[in-house]
Amino acid sequence: MNGMGIPTSTSNYLMTGAVTGERNESLFNAACQMRDAGHSQHQIQTILMGRAIADGLNVEEVNK
16 A cells, blocks of 8 residues: 555556556546545545546546
């Protein structure tokens, strides 16, 4: 776990992103891990939106 209280795998996702074919699942898993670590919905969306867009997802996909 890191300073955000999330597993290393989620921290790695936030730093390096995910490849095509793993983007949606990685995003969903990161959101669940952050939720479980006590982060608010706003914090989760703020952090993950930029990561997901950088990985090539569009806003509609991220919001699903």
